[in-house]
Amino acid sequence: MIEAPRRKPIANPFPAPAGKGIRKQKHSTNEIMTASQQSNPPPAPDAAVPALRLEQVGRRFGALQAVRNVTFDIARGERRGIIGPNGAGKTTLFNTICGDFPPTEGRILLFGEDISRLKPHLRARQGIGRTYQTSLLFTGLTVLENLFLAVRGAMPNRLSLLKPGAGDAALAKARDLAERVRVSNIAAEKIDTISHGQRRQVEVGMALASDPKLLMLDEPAAGLSAGERPELVKLIQDLPRDLTLILIEHDMEVALPNSDIVTVMKDGEVVVENTPDRIADDPVVQAIYLGGAH
Amino acid sequence: MPMLSRLQWAISLAVLALLLALPFLLPSFWTGNIMGRAIVYGIVAMSLTFLASYGGFISLAQTMIAGIAGYTVAVLAPTAIPLGNHWLPYWALIPLAVAAATFAGAVVGLIAVRTREIYLLMITLALAVGFSLFAQSNIDWFNGYEGIRNILGPDIFGYPFRNLYVFYYSSLLVATALYFLVLYVVKTPFGLVLQGIRDNPRRVSAIGFNVGVHRVASFALAGFIAGWGGVLITFYNIGITPGSIGIWATVNVLVMAVIGGLGHPIGAFIGALVYTLFDTFAATIYDRDRFNTLIGLVFLVIVLVSPDGLLGLFRRLTGWRTGRSVATETMEEKT
Ligand SMILES: Nc1ncnc2c1ncn2[C@@H]1O[C@H](COP(=O)(O)OP(=O)(O)O)[C@@H](O)[C@H]1O
Numbered sequence: 001m002i003e004a005p006r007r008k009p010i011a012n013p014f015p016a017p018a019g020k021g022i023r024k025q026k027h028s029t030n031e032i033m034t035a036s037q038q039s040n041p042p043p044a045p046d047a048a049v050p051a052l053r054l055e056q057v058g059r060r061f062g063a064l065q066a067v068r069n070v071t072f073d074i075a076r077g078e079r080r081g082i083i084g085p086n087g088a089g090k091t092t093l094f095n096t097i098c099g100d101f102p103p104t105e106g107r108i109l110l111f112g113e114d115i116s117r118l119k120p121h122l123r124a125r126q127g128i129g130r131t132y133q134t135s136l137l138f139t140g141l142t143v144l145e146n147l148f149l150a151v152r153g154a155m156p157n158r159l160s161l162l163k164p165g166a167g168d169a170a171l172a173k174a175r176d177l178a179e180r181v182r183v184s185n186i187a188a189e190k191i192d193t194i195s196h197g198q199r200r201q202v203e204v205g206m207a208l209a210s211d212p213k214l215l216m217l218d219e220p221a222a223g224l225s226a227g228e229r230p231e232l233v234k235l236i237q238d239l240p241r242d243l244t245l246i247l248i249e250h251d252m253e254v255a256l257p258n259s260d261i262v263t264v265m266k267d268g269e270v271v272v273e274n275t276p277d278r279i280a281d282d283p284v285v286q287a288i289y290l291g292g293a294h
Numbered sequence: 295m296p297m298l299s300r301l302q303w304a305i306s307l308a309v310l311a312l313l314l315a316l317p318f319l320l321p322s323f324w325t326g327n328i329m330g331r332a333i334v335y336g337i338v339a340m341s342l343t344f345l346a347s348y349g350g351f352i353s354l355a356q357t358m359i360a361g362i363a364g365y366t367v368a369v370l371a372p373t374a375i376p377l378g379n380h381w382l383p384y385w386a387l388i389p390l391a392v393a394a395a396t397f398a399g400a401v402v403g404l405i406a407v408r409t410r411e412i413y414l415l416m417i418t419l420a421l422a423v424g425f426s427l428f429a430q431s432n433i434d435w436f437n438g439y440e441g442i443r444n445i446l447g448p449d450i451f452g453y454p455f456r457n458l459y460v461f462y463y464s465s466l467l468v469a470t471a472l473y474f475l476v477l478y479v480v481k482t483p484f485g486l487v488l489q490g491i492r493d494n495p496r497r498v499s500a501i502g503f504n505v506g507v508h509r510v511a512s513f514a515l516a517g518f519i520a521g522w523g524g525v526l527i528t529f530y531n532i533g534i535t536p537g538s539i540g541i542w543a544t545v546n547v548l549v550m551a552v553i554g555g556l557g558h559p560i561g562a563f564i565g566a567l568v569y570t571l572f573d574t575f576a577a578t579i580y581d582r583d584r585f586n587t588l589i590g591l592v593f594l595v596i597v598l599v600s601p602d603g604l605l606g607l608f609r610r611l612t613g614w615r616t617g618r619s620v621a622t623e624t625m626e627e628k629t
């Protein structure tokens with residue numbers, strides 16, 4: 001059985017007051033939810049509704065069909081790996097989901113709600129967090145300011161005209177995040193002065209800042225040295241188990257151990273979908289990976 | 295780096311003290327026609343610098359927006375020649391003019407919301423030229439080519455605005471307030487998001503902010519700043535003409551901002567002062583026609599030697615590293 005989601009579907013009108021963003025309180029949060037549902041008409045969070053559903057999603061760039069007819073469900077709490085050669089359309093698929101390049105065909109449902117036509121910032125507010133294959137950070141701001149903004153973006157009063165004070169909750173949360181992605185020692189450094197590896201860690205921190213319901217990591221270990229890699233892999237492994245995660249990763253040794261199901265893409269299409277232990281032996285996958293994709 | 299911050303504070307206060315003492319140290323021509331003029335044009339230049347430095351937007355519409363405030367004041371001023379059918383007392387008129395400029399800033403932001411770089415330059419330039427031509431051809435409100443004269447400004451504590459000290463200190467007060475407003479705003483979430491848009495608009499929306507709305511809001515804030523400049527410039531010139539907000543006025547403000555340096559709001563005032571000095575004294579050395587050649591040369595040399603203006607040059611010569619943003623310093627102080 002799949003673990004109960006930590007965060008409820010967006011439509012749930014009974015937000016649990018405690019536990020927002022505090023992972024340790026998961027169980028007490030669920031108790032509060034149950035209690036409130038007993039005393040009110042139940043808008044039961046339908047566990048059967050997948051976290052993400054793609055229905056024949058496609059994306060064209062002019063004459064190029066970068067993503068074609070992609071259909072799959074991702075269950076709540078599932079960790080999905082996406083692998084495939086360069087140019088397979090993995091990043092483009094992320095872009096259709098987060099809204100940077102919305103799908104030209106098909107539908108995308110987040111917890112049952114059609115988000116295909118929503119602007120990226122509204123999808124972010126619906127609980128999608130993502131990282132980019134090449135770091136897209138605010139290079140003129142510091143690590144802490146980057147994380148602070150990512151936290152603010154998920155808050156209802158995101159656009160304050162007041163300077164954050166010493167006890168500012170968002171600032172405190174940004175510091176916790178810096179701790180979590182192991183960049184607190186460089187929190188005051190500007191992005192354009194820190195190393196590539198550190199930027200990759202901030203990337204993940206930015207995506208986690210909103211406590212997303214769906215986290216999408218696009219080759220988080222891209223360009224990391226052998227020495228920097230384990231730190232990032234550990235970061236992924238330490239993510240809460242109930243978080244729904246999609247991980248694009250070229251490196252099978254990172255992708256397979258961190259996925260419940262692996263989707264293989266090639267030429268914009270899904271070619272194989274299977275559990276990690278069967279993926280490595282799949283003839284199609286072997287053909288792709290031995291066929292000189294590296 | 296709290297130490298640098300404290301040093302910056304000390305310098306700011308010293309400069310402010312000097313500016314306050316200046317009318318007693320300088321001949322009146324210097325107070326009014328050099329310092330005062332540099333301050334009021336510097337405000338408009340700062341609205342450009344604000345957008346450029348923190349948002350990465352080069353807007354050539356700031357002079358036009360200042361002009362909207364200026365024309366609002368002129369059209370409705372109680373002393374205007376020619377006098378319109380309606381007029382308002384200055385205490386109501388000045389806020390109205392600034393509000394009009396703020397609104398105009400938002401409209402410009404809305405029109406240009408999807409454009410960047412050269413396209414943004416072209417759209418804002420087109421708006422600037424368009425408004426100036428409109429003012430020139432409109433007789434009913436704007437009195438066409440001649441513009442509107444005799445805009446004397448309010449009396450302050452019983453002294454006329456034309457009084458040198460009243461003009462100078464009022465302008466200094468407004469400029470200082472706006473300058474610190476900018477320095478404050480860029481430390482707020484609003485200002486940090488603006489810097490985020492400068493660095494990476496795609497990420498700004500990926501973390502939940504509406505980039506378009508934010509751009510419009512920052513253009514409105516820049517309009518608010520330019521509006522104050524426009525009001526004060528109109529009082530300084532005792533009136534307004536289409537020529538004073540046309541393409542050359544637009545270019546001049548851009549030159550001031552670039553000479554001073556687009557990296558920090560103070561650059562706008564430094565650039566305005568340098569420009570004013572050249573404008574005033576070059577004409578006495580050379581004849582008027584050669585002035586434009588001279589200022590053009592100075593502009594060229596500064597841009598070639600130091601693309602980030604006199605401010606950048608100063609930073610490099612003194613080895614001052616102000617690479618870190620103002621916002622971080624305050625965040626660090628609280629850490
Ligand atoms: N914004 C874009 N405009 C045009 N073509 C694009 C764009 N983004 C991706 N593509 C093209 O789509 C194809 C898939 O690219 P991508 O999704 O980045 O693959 P992957 O992430 O699997 O390496 C490539 O041929 C790429 O050139």
Ligand SMILES: [Mg+2]
Nearest residue numbers: 090091092133
């Ligand atoms: Mg990719």
